[in-house]
Structure formats: C-alpha cells, structure tokens
Amino acid sequence: xNDDWVYNYxxxxxxxxxxxxxxxxxxxxxxxxxxxxLIESWKNADVPLAAVLRGIDAAFAQWRGRKKKTQMxxxxxxxxxxxxxxxxxxxxxxxxxxxxxxxxxxPLDDLREYLARNxxxxxxxxxxYEEIAAALDRLAAEAGQHYHDLEDLERRLTVLExxxxxxxxxxxxxxxxxxxxxxxxxxxxxxxxxxxxxxxxLLEKQYLERNLLEKAGLPRLSLxxxx
Numbered sequence: 001x002n003d004d005w006v007y008n009y010x011x012x013x014x015x016x017x018x019x020x021x022x023x024x025x026x027x028x029x030x031x032x033x034x035x036x037x038l039i040e041s042w043k044n045a046d047v048p049l050a051a052v053l054r055g056i057d058a059a060f061a062q063w064r065g066r067k068k069k070t071q072m073x074x075x076x077x078x079x080x081x082x083x084x085x086x087x088x089x090x091x092x093x094x095x096x097x098x099x100x101x102x103x104x105x106x107p108l109d110d111l112r113e114y115l116a117r118n119x120x121x122x123x124x125x126x127x128x129y130e131e132i133a134a135a136l137d138r139l140a141a142e143a144g145q146h147y148h149d150l151e152d153l154e155r156r157l158t159v160l161e162x163x164x165x166x167x168x169x170x171x172x173x174x175x176x177x178x179x180x181x182x183x184x185x186x187x188x189x190x191x192x193x194x195x196x197x198x199x200x201x202l203l204e205k206q207y208l209e210r211n212l213l214e215k216a217g218l219p220r221l222s223l224x225x226x227x
Contacts, residue, residue, distance in 0.1 A: 012043050013224055019053050020076055023060045033214075034187045035076040037206035045202060047087045055083030077191035084196065106226060108147050114226050115140035121219045128167055129218070132160050136221070150223060157221040165209050168216035180211050 016039050021029050031039075042052055059079035073079075119136035122129045139146065139156065146153040169177075184207050192200065213220060 012049055013039055015049055016042075016052050016056075016076075020056055020079075023056055024073060032075060032187075033210055034184075034203075034207055037210055038076050038080065038203055040206045040210075041199065041202040042083065044206075045199070047083065048090055051087040051090050052083050055079050055086040058082040058086065075187075075191070077188070077194070080191060080199065081194040084199065108143060110226065111147060111223075112140050112143040114223075115143060118219045118221055121217075122164065125217045128171070129164060132164050132167075135160055154223055157223065161213075161221040164216075164218050164221070165212055168212040168218060171216065172212065176215075180208060184208065184211075 013036075017031055020031070020035075039052075056076075056079045059082040060073065062082070063073055063078070115136055119133045119140060122136060123133040139153070146156075172180075184204060188200070188203075195203070210220075219225070
C-alpha cells in the first residue's frame with residue numbers, strides 16, 4: 001500500500017479544518033457543506049496539503065492587512081485564490097514526504113463495523129438501494145481481504161457511492177434540483193471571481209453530490225468518514 005496515499009488521505013481533511021479554525025481564531029467554528037465540498041475538490045485535484053495550508057495563511061494575512069474589515073472570514077472559499085496561487089508555486093517543486101508507517105490507520109474490526117453500519121444505513125434509506133447495501137454487506141464480510149489494500153477498497157466504495165448518487169438524483173424533482181442549484185449559486189456568488197472555471201465546476205459537482213446524499217438519508221461511503 002502506498003505510504004503517501006495513507007498519510008495524505010487520512011490527514012488532508014482534518015489538517016485543513018483544524019488549520020482554518022486555528023488561523024481564524026475560533027476553534028468551535030464549524031465548516032459548512034460548501035467548505036467540505038471545496039476541500040474535496042482540492043483533494044480530487046491533487047492540490048498538495050502544504051499548498052492549502054499556506055494559501056489559508058496568505059489569505060488571512062492579506063485580510064488582516066486591510067484597514068477596513070467589513071466582515072469576518074466565514075468560509076474556506078475566501079482562501080480559494082490564495083490556495084491556487086500556492087499550488088502553482090509548488091508545481092514541479094514538491095518533494096516526496098518522509099516515509100510513514102504503511103500499516104492500516106485503523107483496526108480491522110473498526111473497518112468491518114463501518115462497512116456494516118453503512119450497509120444498514122443505505123438499506124434504511126428506502127427501496128432502490130438494496131443492491132448497494134448488499135455490496136457493502138459483502139465488503140464487510142470480506143473486510144479482512146481488503147484490509148491491506150485500502151486503495152482498492154476506496155475505489156470500490158467510490159463506485160458504490162456514485163451509484164447511490166445517481167439513484168438519489170433520479171428521485172429528485174426538477175424543482176428540488178433547481179432549488180439546490182439556487183442555494184449553491186447564492187453561496188458561491190461572493191467567491192466566483194476568486195476561482196478558476198475548472199475549480200468552480202469541480203466544487204459545484206462535489207457540493208451537489210453531497211447535498212443529494214444528505215437529502216436522501218444516505219451515508220458517505222469513503223473511508224475518510226471513519227474518522
């Protein structure tokens with residue numbers, strides 16, 4: 001199993017969340033669905049963790065340097081342009097991090113319980129998700145086989161989550177989908193000028209998919225959500 005994948009994957013989200021809270025000066029501040037979607041978009045775009053942390057620092061340094069601070073920074077989206085700048089600076093210069101212990105980052109029993117719990121939650125979401133629930137049950141029963149190849153297990157869970165998203169989307173009315181799009185546009189409006197078109201498209205995709213799962217009562221299946 002790739003050491004870097006283990007280290008980056010299971011630390012990426014929590015490192016960003018904690019760093020943003022620390023720099024903002026409010027440890028109890030809760031990230032919004034838009035913030036989590038933005039972190040996912042950075043992860044999926046292979047933005048280095050160091051670039052994100054440096055971008056957050058740079059954005060807040062610029063904010064604190066303003067003579068007039070009309071409002072508090074209430075979203076990671078405020079840091080999006082600074083993160084992109086830092087990622088571009090690091091492009092082609094990042095060095096391989098020190099090796100980390102490649103042992104799975106959680107006990108086998110925890111993995112088995114997590115998969116079984118998600119299978120039950122998917123089944124409870126209603127008719128139409130039985131195939132996905134059954135697949136998760138099989139993965140739970142075979143957890144020992146997947147324990148030392150979490151990359152492959154994550155790929156399997158990604159496929160199942162994509163199927164769940166497609167099923168949930170098919171159950172939404174046109175008006176419901178439109179309402180969600182309006183909500184997203186309202187949240188993104190202050191930050192659109194700070195992001196590239198590609199980044200915006202990825203962020204929109206992550207937000208809309210997360211919203212679909214939440215409204216359908218479906219769990220996130222990624223191993224990250226074991227934390």
